Amino acid sequence: MSDEKKIVTGLGKPELHRVLIRGHDLTKDLVGKITFSDMTYLMLVGRFPSDGERRMTDALLTILVEHGMVSSVVSARLCYSTAPEAMQAAVASSILGAGSVHLGSSEWSAKMLVKAFPTGSSERDIDAAASAVVKKYAEKKKRIPGIGHRTHPEGDPRAVRLFEIARETGVYGRYCDFIQRICKAAEAQYGRQLPANVTGAIGAIALDMGLPWQLTKAFALIGRTLGAVAHIGEEIRNPMADNINSAIKAQLVYDFDSK
C-alpha cells in the first residue's frame, strides 16, 4: 500500500516492555510523577503545562463534574438500573447529552468566538465584532451560546470563578476578553444582565489555551464522566431509579388525540 495510505499517529505507541506517550515513557517518566491535568495538557496541547496552566486545567476539569440531579445523570441512573452489567453504557448514555443546549455548549460558544473574531486587533475592531455578533443572533432570534443561564440568571458563579483563575494564571487572553465584550453588547441590546455562563467561560479559556474550538468540550466530557460514575455509585448504595420513574409517572397524562 502506498505511503499516503499509512495511518499516522503521534499520540501513543505500545511496545513489548514500555508504552510511549507523545515520545515519553509512560511508566518511567509519567505515571507517579505527573497529575491527571498534566496528562490532559500533554495529550491535548502537546507539551507539559506551566504551573499556571496546570491550575487552570484542574479548574476546567473540576468545574462541571457535578450540578445536582440534571438530565445527564438521570439518564445514567436509569440506564444503569436496567443494564447494570454494562456500567460504561450508563456513562455513555450520560455524556451523549453534551450537545449544543447544555454541557456541550462550550463548543458552540467557542466556534462563534473563533468565527467572529476580527482580523484587526484594535479595541474598536473587537467591540464592533462583539456588537455584530449580538445583532446577528438578535435578528435570528436565537440565544447567544455561552451567555445567560436558567439556574443562575443573576450570574453563573462558576464562570466568574473560572475567569478569576484565568486572570491569576495568565491564561486570560483575547477570547476571554472577546466574550466579555459580547456580554456587554448583549446587555446593552436587551437591557438586562447577560453574563457569560460556565460553558461560555470554558470555551473562551480553552481557546486562549490553544485548543481548537472542536475540542473545548473535552473538559465537560471528562468531568461529567466522573460525575456520572459518582451518581452510579450513589445509585448502587441507595437506588433511586424507581423513584425517578414514579415521579415521572405521577405527572403522566395520556392523550391519544394529540398527534
Place this chain on the structure above:
Amino acid sequence: MSDEKKIVTGLGKPELHRVLIRGHDLTKDLVGKITFSDMTYLMLVGRFPSDGERRMTDALLTILVEHGMVSSVVSARLCYSTAPEAMQAAVASSILGAGSVHLGSSEWSAKMLVKAFPTGSSERDIDAAASAVVKKYAEKKKRIPGIGHRTHPEGDPRAVRLFEIARETGVYGRYCDFIQRICKAAEAQYGRQLPANVTGAIGAIALDMGLPWQLTKAFALIGRTLGAVAHIGEEIRNPMADNINSAIKAQLVYDFDSK
C-alpha cells in the same frame, strides 16, 4: 407523594448563587484550590485524599489514557469522521467498548477478588482462596480476569508501576496482595509467567482504596475519555479515518456462501 418516594442525593446541589458538592461550595472552596484527582476522590470516596491517595489516584487516572491505535480510539475516529457535529458521540462510541475483555476488565477482576476473598485472614487461608480461584477458572477453561496480556506477555509494565506506587503511598492492601497470590498460583498451574495486567492492578488498588468493585473501571472511563478526545484532536489536524477504512478494505474478502 410519600416520603419513601423522595429522590435523595448527597452529591451536588445547584443554588441561585452557588453550587454545593458533597456539602462544599464548588467555586469558593474547590475550583482553583484542588486538583482533578482530589475531586475524583471526593466524588467517589466521599472525602479528600491524603497526599499518598492523591498520588495513587493520579496514577490510576493517567495509566490508561493512551495505548496507541487500539480499537476504542479507532471507533472514536470513525464515528467522528461521519458525525463531526457530535463529538460527544465519538467519545461515547469509544468508551462503550470498556467491557469484560478489554479496558473494563478491572471490574471483572475486582468482582472476582471480592467474591473469592476468604473470611479467614491467615496467609494459609488467602493462599487457599487464591488456588481455588485458579482451579475454578482452569475447570471452566476461562482466562482469569486481570491476569496476562497479549501486547505485554512478559509482564505489563503498567501493572508493575501501579503496584510500586501503591506500596510507596501505603494504598497497597489485602486485595493487591490477593491478586499477587492468584498470579503465583496461576504460574504454578500453567508453568509460565502470568503476572497481573494493568486492569488487574487497577481493580485491586481501587478495592484497597475502598471503592466497590462496580466502580473500579471509573479510572479507565475517565482516562480513555481524554484519550478519545486526543485522538479526535489528531483526526482534526491530520484525518486518518479514510486510511483506516482503506486498510480494512485492502484485506476484505466477500464470501456469500458463509452463513
Place this chain on the structure above:
Amino acid sequence: MSDEKKIVTGLGKPELHRVLIRGHDLTKDLVGKITFSDMTYLMLVGRFPSDGERRMTDALLTILVEHGMVSSVVSARLCYSTAPEAMQAAVASSILGAGSVHLGSSEWSAKMLVKAFPTGSSERDIDAAASAVVKKYAEKKKRIPGIGHRTHPEGDPRAVRLFEIARETGVYGRYCDFIQRICKAAEAQYGRQLPANVTGAIGAIALDMGLPWQLTKAFALIGRTLGAVAHIGEEIRNPMADNINSAIKAQLVYDFDSK
C-alpha cells in the same frame, strides 16, 4: 498479509453499480419487493422466511416498540433536549438501557434456556431440567430471567400473544415448550402465578427460529429504536423534557450526610 489475516464477510458488498446483500442484488431483487421483516430474516437467519416465519418476525419486531413513558424513552427525550443536533445520540442513549433487567432480558433468558436444555429429549428429562433451573435460581435468590413482570403481575398479555402466534405459525418449538415448563415449575415452587413475560417469550421464540441466544434481543433493539424516534418526534411537537426535569426536582431531597 497472509490469508488468515483476511477480513471475511458474507453479508454485503457495495459495487459501482449495485449493492449485493447475501448475494442478492439490493435494488433489483430486494427493495420494493420484500418487507422489512423479510430483510430482518434474511440478514439474521441467512434465507427468506416462509409466510409463517414472516408473520412471526413482524410480531417480534412490533411487540416492544412502545410501552409508555419507560426509562429508555425518558433518556431519549432528555438527551434530545440537550443535544438536538445529534438525534442518533438520543436514540443510542435509549437503546443502551437494553440490558439484563429490562428490554434486553431476552438475551439472558435465552442463554439460560440454551445452557439448561437437557441432552435427553423425553418429557421427563425436560421437566427435570426445568425444575433444576428453578431450584438453582431459588438457591441464589435471584429472579429467573424471562419470567414475571411488575406492570403485568397477572400475566404479560404480550407474551401470551406471541406464544399464540408462534403456535399458529408453526415456529413454536422446544425452547417455547421449555420455558413454559420452567414457569410451571416456578409456580409450584413459589405458589403464585409466574408466567413468562414478553422478553422470555421473545428469547424462546427467537431460539426456535434458529437465532443464537446472543442475538435474541435484536427485536427489542430494532423495535425500541423506532419507539425512541417516535418519542423524539413527540418531543419536537410537544416538548416534555422540562416537565420531566420538574417532576424529578419536585421529589428531590439533598442529604449531604449520606455517603
Place this chain on the structure above:
Amino acid sequence: MSDEKKIVTGLGKPELHRVLIRGHDLTKDLVGKITFSDMTYLMLVGRFPSDGERRMTDALLTILVEHGMVSSVVSARLCYSTAPEAMQAAVASSILGAGSVHLGSSEWSAKMLVKAFPTGSSERDIDAAASAVVKKYAEKKKRIPGIGHRTHPEGDPRAVRLFEIARETGVYGRYCDFIQRICKAAEAQYGRQLPANVTGAIGAIALDMGLPWQLTKAFALIGRTLGAVAHIGEEIRNPMADNINSAIKAQLVYDFDSK
C-alpha cells in the same frame, strides 16, 4: 403540581391487562395482524399507511440495512469484541456515526429542502430556489447534502430505485421534485453528473410522506440497527475483530514529532 407541568404522551399506555399504542390495543389489534412497516408508519405519522405508503416504508427501512464493511459496522464489531456482555452497546456504537457526513445525511438534506423550498409554487419559482441552493453551497465551497456519492459516482442505484418506488406508490411529491431540480442545477454548475444519493432520496421521500426533517434519518437508524446486529452475528460465528486490528496495525506509523 399545576397542569402545565403535566407530562403528556399520545404514543403508548401500559395497563394491567393490555398495552395501548396510539389508542389501539397492542396485542388484540396490532401484533400478528400488521407488519413492522405498518407499526413504523403508525408511530411516526399517526395513522395506518395505504398499500402504497406501506411499500414505500418497507423500501425506506430496507435500503440502508447493509452496505458492506463500512465504518459503522466496524465500530460495532470492535466494540462487541471487547464488551460481548453488552451487545446493545455495540449496536449503539454503530448508530452513533449516523451524522451529517454519512448515514444521517438525510436529515441535513431534508432540512435544506424545507428551508429552501419557495413560498411560490410555479416551476419557475422552484427552479430559482434550486439554483439559489446550488449557488449558496458553491460560495461556501461545501458539498450539497444528499447529492453525489463516493462509492457510486455515476449514480447511486439505491436512490434511483427509491425514486422509482416513490413514483409507483404515489408518494413522490414536491420535495422529491425539488431535489431533482437541485441536482440538475448542480450538474449545470459543475459540469458533471451529480445525481441524488440514497440519503438525499430518503430525506425527500420522508418529507413527502409528511415527516418532519428532524426524523428523516429514522429509516437509517432502524435499518442500520438491524445491519449492526447482523454483523455482530457474523462476528460471533466468524470473529474478524482481530484481523481488523491487524489490518490497521499493518499500516500504522508512529510520528511523535507531529503535533
